Amino acid sequence: MRIDAKGMHYRPMNKMIRDAVASGQKEFELDNIGGQRYIGAGLNENVKITINGTPGNDLGAFMNGPKIIVNANGQDGLANTMNAGEIIVHGNVGDIIGYGMRGGKLYIKGDVGYRVGIHMKEYKKQVPIIIAGGTAGDFFGEYMAGGIMILLGMNGKSPLVGDYVGTGMHGGVMYIRGKVDPYHLGKEVNCLELSEEDTKLISGYLKEYCEYFGFDFNEVMSGKFTKLVPLSLRPYGNMYVY
Amino acid sequence: MESQLPAEFIVNIDHERCRRCKRCVINCSFSAIEFKDKVTINNRQCVACHRCATFCPESAITITQNPLDYKDGYNWSPEIRKNILKQAESGGIILTGMGNPKPYPIYWDHMLIDACQVTNPSIDPLREPMELRTYLGAKPESLEFEGDINNISLKTELAPQVKLDIPVVFAAMSYGAISLNAHKALAMAAKRMGTLMNTGEGGLHEDLAGYTDRIIVQVASGRFGVTSKYLNNSALVEIKIGQGAKPGIGGHLPGEKVGEDISKTRMIPVGTDALSPAPHHDIYSIEDLSQLIYAIKETTDYKKPVSVKIAAVHNVAAIASGIVRAGADIVMIDGFRGGTGAAPMIIRDHVGIPIELALAAVDDRLRQEGIRNRASILVGGSIRQSADVVKAIALGADACVIGTASLIAMGCRVCQKCYTGNCAWGIATQKPELVRRLNPEVGADRLCNLLTAWGHEIQEVLGSLGINAIESLRGSRERLRGVGLSQETLDILGIKHAGIGQ
Ligand code: SF4
């Protein structure tokens, strides 16, 4: 199904998509998208949505299955509380992407904004993953409770990542390609070298990632990664008295 | 460090009457009672939960406050001195449970309800219909109809509404803070009584699947257990911004409470702390709030009312106005006496404002701005009795929310130890041997009885007011009078002093 979204409000457009999904439609191509919010929000089926243009905030919020490809930049709140599915963005995105995300993949070609992956969590087999090819703003992985985040810095911009990386982190793992100065780190984070298992884990995801965006896999892997994990699963356990 | 703190309570066993059945030993979940030849007490452990005394077949147990007098000092009260000792021994933030126990004024107790005499007849609620039914949700500005007199239909599209048979709903209490059996009892009672329970922020256990049309599902900053299925299987969706007992701070379910079942419901690994950040990090403005409200509406195809819950704070009226303009169908305001499973004492006892004043201010503000119809107002934060419900509705609330009262109905003794996970009554605990103590069926019966009784009492008052529907009382502040209140308080409440007629 192809929708020309020029000048269309998100409400009728998303309703059209929901109705078409309910009647069995599997593929959507949305042209002339310009800031329409909530595309794919709450969809539970394994449909594919290709977006030509820049979608608005909360793309794929509460989404549970679809694959969304954005042939432009994204905005804020992508994959908000997403449960399953894939979002692939051929550009940069804004702030608080992957908030409370609990499953699925979020692959961003370029830079990501502030508070990426905040309170991302995992449950058994549901392990969410965010990969960004460029740089990230402050509070990367704040309150992170699970899942995997990989930041590549392929465009060579600096700083690679903003301040307070992993503040309040109490689960999950981050891999950052390059050196992270200690003063950028939150105080709940521990810096480690990659083990063989780590390398194996990230190469699986990065192979797929490189295929989407045409990066050279070997070049990506030739960089030195820093692994960040929480110091404790219970960072605030000792602060209280009964 | 050895503690210098004296015991708070003294447990007395009448050994003459005691027949050494050891029931008290088995029932004490705080390790205050042991059996060494005879029942022996460790007074320091006692929290006055009354479990032992309730189940002693000989009524051989009495519990008293430790009659340890302190040198008089109005300023340095024993409580303040004890708190200093605790902190000097630990360096920690003092954690506590339940609602604010401090003697701040309770405005409900300074408001009196009108009644009919001579010139306007009262109604007998036993023999005439008395309508308590209430609909929650946005109401249209006006109604348009189509067709002719013989075949008329409503043209205006109504926003989704939730029907309540009694204007009292159960407060948000998460699975995690309270037990599954407590959740089940609340869900069963809500269904039977035609009202609602609220999941709180801990997700919905699969055993409650049969009750979802009577369940408010919450979306809080931690987003625990929030999926599109969770949002769609609900009576309505509530965005939790704040809580009366702890305005402006987040939640923290300690890792030891996150066992297999909680982990599954919250969708986090076993043993990790379930941290809810203080703010939703995607909400820094009314516009951002609106974005989340509409994300939920899109996800639920505009079929569910969306409520926004805030704590009553100084600027509550302006905030509520923003919430309504952001698109919420319901504003839930939680007063500073609202309960909690765990909160820092400094916040619970010193932050926020009374619900009576907050409610009056919000209702006024929404009326002044001509947007009162756009949202229902729910209020909570220590609604203790049906009289409080009547007064709240006369002040402008659509319905009330009860948390602590519902727990007391199920057996809670307000011992304020909810954060320990040792609740002797099977309510605020996840320990299987304690959870078992609360039979969901019995809990549900007790809750239904409470609501049934309140329903009758409300009907009595409506009858004496000469009205036959709760709708006629809503916002009718003329039917309230204040006693012992300053002019400023009366002005905020929008009521006259007792003794002033119409
Ligand atoms: S429950 Fe009463 S009678 Fe039984 S051992 Fe305890 S004090 Fe004695």
Ligand code: SF4
């Ligand atoms: S719920 Fe349990 S622990 Fe909390 S106050 Fe009531 S009886 Fe005490």
